[in-house]
Amino acid sequence: MVRVIGFLIGLGFALILLLAFISNLASYFTNPPTPLAAEEFHKAPKELHLASDGPFGHFDKQQLQRGFQIYSEVCSACHSMKLVSFRGLKDLAYNDAEIKKIASDWKTQVPSINPDTGEEATRKPLPSDTFPPPFPNEVAARAANNNALPPDLSLITKAREGGAAYVYSILTGFQNQPPELLKKFPDAKTPPNLHYNPYFANLNIGMPPPLTTEGQVTYAPGNPKPTVDQMARDVAAFLVWTAQPDLESRHAAGIAVVVFLLFATILAYLAKQQIWDEVHRGVRPTGPLDPENQAKTRKAKAKAGVVG
Ligand code: HEC
Numbered sequence: 001m002v003r004v005i006g007f008l009i010g011l012g013f014a015l016i017l018l019l020a021f022i023s024n025l026a027s028y029f030t031n032p033p034t035p036l037a038a039e040e041f042h043k044a045p046k047e048l049h050l051a052s053d054g055p056f057g058h059f060d061k062q063q064l065q066r067g068f069q070i071y072s073e074v075c076s077a078c079h080s081m082k083l084v085s086f087r088g089l090k091d092l093a094y095n096d097a098e099i100k101k102i103a104s105d106w107k108t109q110v111p112s113i114n115p116d117t118g119e120e121a122t123r124k125p126l127p128s129d130t131f132p133p134p135f136p137n138e139v140a141a142r143a144a145n146n147n148a149l150p151p152d153l154s155l156i157t158k159a160r161e162g163g164a165a166y167v168y169s170i171l172t173g174f175q176n177q178p179p180e181l182l183k184k185f186p187d188a189k190t191p192p193n194l195h196y197n198p199y200f201a202n203l204n205i206g207m208p209p210p211l212t213t214e215g216q217v218t219y220a221p222g223n224p225k226p227t228v229d230q231m232a233r234d235v236a237a238f239l240v241w242t243a244q245p246d247l248e249s250r251h252a253a254g255i256a257v258v259v260f261l262l263f264a265t266i267l268a269y270l271a272k273q274q275i276w277d278e279v280h281r282g283v284r285p286t287g288p289l290d291p292e293n294q295a296k297t298r299k300a301k302a303k304a305g306v307v308g
Pocket of ligand 1: 074076079145151156171205206211235
């Protein structure tokens with residue numbers, strides 16, 4: 001009896017679930033969710049190939065230097081890079097004297113104390129300092145950017161899906177709103193102070209296009225032409241380095257581990273072969289399964305006239 005009641009209660013629950021499922025499914029089709037402009041017009045990042053891609057990737061130091069130049073001449077007006085220090089630039093093949101000069105020429109100073117008076121002061125950055133932020137805090141940063149906050153760029157290629165390709169796409173993705181978008185979504189006009197960019201999640205970004213003209217920065221001789229595309233590639237490559245400065249040594253360690261594991265696997269296989277080879281040769285059926293004993297048994301049975 002208890003079992004029957006339990007079964008009926010279970011059945012009741014299952015029926016209610018089924019009814020809820022059917023009614024939801026019906027309302028999905030009779031009253032479909034309204035599409036959003038951001039869902040239809042958002043684009044996945046463009047393809048970007050960098051020297052640092054893949055397990056054998058390494059940094060193209062010249063490209064990183066160009067990327068750093070873009071950061072320091074353009075992006076650093078708005079974006080901080082708090083986790084990177086001047087002396088870290090040694091990885092980009094700058095020498096100590098160059099790094100000292102880059103630090104002391106930096107446009108923002110760092111807070112300090114006047115040693116004579118004990119009063120607050122500022123001083124020029126040293127190679128051991130991290131890059132001083134362009135704004136003292138978030139409030140000031142928002143105040144200068146129509147209330148949008150320029151994120152710190154140290155880890156941006158790790159913090160966004162698509163990484164360097166995303167940064168490159170954002171930088172080269174500014175354009176006019178496509179007419180189809182406005183036809184389909186008349187309310188989705190880009191608000192003032194925002195800029196249409198289909199690679200940004202909600203299509204309208206608070207950053208004005210930072211790279212607009214060829215030759216906006218001057219590259220040293222021997223480098224490619226500073227087109228908008230090239231500058232965007234270079235700064236994206238630089239931001240891969242800021243996010244993972246140890247990428248090359250990690251790649252090297254990974255390759256060494258794979259080679260070692262391969263070698264250890266071969267050794268383990270050979271050792272197994274050797275151990276089991278002896279065992280295989282040594283094993284012989286004994287007792288009632290020994291063919292010799294079985295022959296003896298058969299003979300004895302035949303002699304005694306036992307069948308089977
Ligand atoms: C005039 C100030 C300004 C300059 C110069 C500038 N940015 Fe921005 N940037 C912003 C602001 C403001 C935002 C935040 C936008 C938002 O949240 O809508 C932003 C956002 C970004 C984002 C993040 C998008 C996201 O997913 O959150 C990236 C990446 C970026 N900037 C890269 C750069 C690079 C690289 C440069 C240099 C080539 C640069 N920016 C120069 C103001 C600036």
